[in-house]
Amino acid sequence: MNIILLGPPGAGKGTQARRLVEERGMVQLSTGDMLREARSSGTEMGNRVAAVMDAGELVTDEIVIGLIEEKLEGDRAGGFIFDGFPRTLPQADALGALLDKHGATLDRVVEMRVDDDALVGRITARSTCGACGEVYNDVTKPQPADGKCSNCGASDFKRRADDNEESLRTRLLAYYKQTSPLIGYYWAKETLASVDGLGEIDVVAGAISSVLEESS
Numbered sequence: 001m002n003i004i005l006l007g008p009p010g011a012g013k014g015t016q017a018r019r020l021v022e023e024r025g026m027v028q029l030s031t032g033d034m035l036r037e038a039r040s041s042g043t044e045m046g047n048r049v050a051a052v053m054d055a056g057e058l059v060t061d062e063i064v065i066g067l068i069e070e071k072l073e074g075d076r077a078g079g080f081i082f083d084g085f086p087r088t089l090p091q092a093d094a095l096g097a098l099l100d101k102h103g104a105t106l107d108r109v110v111e112m113r114v115d116d117d118a119l120v121g122r123i124t125a126r127s128t129c130g131a132c133g134e135v136y137n138d139v140t141k142p143q144p145a146d147g148k149c150s151n152c153g154a155s156d157f158k159r160r161a162d163d164n165e166e167s168l169r170t171r172l173l174a175y176y177k178q179t180s181p182l183i184g185y186y187w188a189k190e191t192l193a194s195v196d197g198l199g200e201i202d203v204v205a206g207a208i209s210s211v212l213e214e215s216s
Helices: 013-024 033-040 043-053 062-072 091-100 116-123 165-179 181-190 201-215
Strands: 003-006 027-030 082-083 106-115 126-129 135-137 192-196
Touching: 003 013, 003 181, 003 201, 013 082, 027 043, 027 062, 027 135, 033 043, 033 062, 043 091, 062 082, 062 091, 062 165, 091 181, 106 181, 106 201, 116 165, 126 165, 165 181
Parallel strands: 003 082, 003 106, 027 082, 106 192
Antiparallel strands: 126 135
16 A cells, blocks of 8 residues: 655654554655665665755755655555655656556545644644654653653754744745645545544554555
């Protein structure tokens, strides 16, 4: 099963993707992770990525699609989670064409709905483990009292520089201008399902699991 997790920054897509990887053996295709991996790989595609990033330029859709295609050519028994891609309608068209080329399907697009004001409150309280990426929140999931990550035991906690209200509202504006049209796009293709993205992590995971079970 191949799915897209769709939602604004901070909706919890990465957290839920990691749950699906652990529970279903799916492969998470995060644009940022793929670019970092490619940059250090030494492959022809990796060298292209490094050249673009070192020049301070934006990585083109063509390059990202190329990286995704490399992943599709590997083991895909558990299916893929597209996290952070597509972000625009042209990218959605390109992804659809790529899947068709490889005889694959996009089985479900899960929209993680959020209330913007509540999202701002949640994200400004967010921190992550610098070692494994485990997410904490000052209100709903505080950092452990012993100062060690509950997932990996590291003690290197970080807050993103742009996890403040002004920056988040700018990122939300970009999402609504560029990415939210995908909601209607995938609704028209009858692949869209929506869940409440602001619930407890386990509750959201259960809702996503129910959607996927209905689709399988």
